[in-house]
Amino acid sequence: MSNRSLTGGMKVFFLILVGQFVSLTGSGMTGFALGVWVYQRTGSVTRFALVSFFASLPGILISPVAGALVDRYDRRRMMILSDVGAGFCTLAMALLLWSARLEMWLIYLFVALSSAFVAFQWPAHSAAITLLVPKGQLGRASGMVQTAQAAAQIIAPLLAGVLIVRPGVLGIMLIDVATFLFALFTLLAVRVPAPPEGAWEEGAPKGSLRREALYGWTYIRARPGLSGLLRFFFLTNFLMSLALVLISPMVLSFSTPVVLGVVLTFAGVGMLAGGVLMSVWGGPRRRIHGVLGFSAFQALFMIVGGLRPSAALVAVAAFGFLFANAFVTGSSQALWQSKVAPDVQGRVFAVRRMAAWAAMPLAYLVAGPLADRVLAPLLAPGGALAGSVGRLIGVGAGRGIAFLFIVSGLLTLLLVLASYLHPRVRMVEDELPDALPEEDAKPAPT
Structure with missing residues (x-):
């Protein structure tokens, strides 16, 4: 392959990435503003967490069908469908807010519909990257995607924290719609190549959408290392989501929305720094070490986050x-x-996302009632844990959520250890052959 071919594929990758970065920034602004709007008007952690629940569950349930359609049709068109649908949902909420008719059940409805459209985005984008980026550069490409997501996470709360005063939540939503249109234009300007000959999976079913949707499960179950890795992500995602969905109420319990925006921006800086380093370095040579080792670091930081208000x-x-x-x-x-x-x-990626992320809406559903009805009373002044755990992390508003951070971090550490001791997970890279042919570059789209 020529260097020109490599450059052509990378140019398409970068252009798509820029569009997705702009769209992610708009979506992050809406998510921040909507979360603050809901919490300040209801004062309910449960209702706040339910927004995240409805924003994740439909997309997870529809993932296998979305993945089958992504493999059937042009992946660029699937990303276009995702952006158009999600943008429409945001516009609908903006119009309802403008007419003073936005209610909680309507928020749940439209974030659920948006989740269903976004279900097409991730498998289509991930599969497109494989066709545009050389195999040896996949780690760096993943780092670049992480960098874009981190940059969006830094910018979104900063902008939303300022704009929530004026032009307010409505103005933020309209800006989000504009970012969807920008991402749409970048996708219309490029083409993504079809999978090359010689990179097809033997025995993959064709014709029946139901059989194609179920094939992802069959593929993963036949590979114990991948199925073990998927179980690891299901369990760690549950534990981490159980606590992280409540970071905003925890910070708001002792501070202001402006400070919350700064905290979330600082979090985005961490993701940006990690993404840049991943882009340059490409990650550990043994990728399973990167997964398990850095998951342990995540668990430790969760524990730290719950220590003091x-x-x-x-x-x-x-x-x-x-x-x-x-x-x-x-x-x-x-x-x-x-x-x-x-x-x-x-x-396969859609089923992978469904299985790993299925824990998240379950965690969102449990987190609110667990914090409101169980942990908050336990760590209230005079509560059952006030004289023990409360001496270490404090008592009062938000301390029950903090205790949840600590417990979730400790359990995540145990899961990392158990997964490393599982030989199929630890040796997954040795036991499975590479699916991509050895080559210097991907063909440029025509």
């Missing part, structure tokens, strides 16, 4: 957590991209 301490913990997350996600993504045949990546 201090915005500075939470900001440091959030920085470290997302710094490590860039390596966990980048290493995992590169591992899966190199071990799964390109023509079935849409289906």
Whole structure:
């Protein structure tokens, strides 16, 4: 392959990445503003967490069908469908807010619909990267994606924290719609090549959408190392989401929305730093070490974040957590991209996302009631744990959530150890052959 071919594929990758970065920034601004709007008007941690629940569950449930359609049709068109649908949902909420008719059940409805459209985005984008980026550069490409996501996470709360005063939540939503349009234009300007000959999975079903959707499960179950890794992510995602969905109420319990924006921005700086380093370095040579080792660092930072009601301490913990997350996600993504045949990546990645992320809405559903009805009373002044745990982490508003951070971090450390001791997970890279042919570059799209 020529250097020109390499350059052509990378140019398309970068252009798509820029569009997604702008769109992620807009979505992050809406998410921040909507979360503050809901919490300040209801004062309910449960209702706040339910927004995250409805924003994740539909997309997870529809993932296998979305993955099958991604493998059937042009992946660029699937990303276009995702952006158009999600942008429409945000516009609908903006119009309802403008007419003073936005209610909680309507928020739940439209974030759920948006989640269903976004379900097409991730498998389509991930599979497209495999076709545009050389195999040896997949780790760096994952790092670049992490960098873009981190930059969006830094910019979004900063802008939203300022703009929530004027032009307010409505103005932020309209800006979000504009970012969807920008991402749409970048996708319309490029083409993504089809999977090359010789990179097809033998035995993959064709014709029946139901059979194609179920094939992702069959593929992963036949590979114990991948299925073990998927179980690891299911359990750690549950534990981490159980605590992290409540970081905003925890910070707001002792500080202001402006400080919360600074904390979340600092978290984004950590993810940006991790993403940049991952882009330059490419991650550990043994990617499973990157997944498990940096997951352990994430667990430690979760524990630190719950120790005291201090915005500075939470900001440091959030920085470290997302710094490590860039390596966990980048290493995992590169591992899966190199071990799964390109023509079935849409289906396999969709099922992978569904299984790993299914824990998140469950955690969101449990987190609010657990914090409101169980942990808050235990760590209230005079509560059952006030004289023991409360002496270490404090008592009062938000301390029950902090205790949840600490317990979740400790359990995550145990899961990392158990997964490393599992030989199929530890040796997954040795036991599975590479699915991509050895080559210097990908063909440029025509």
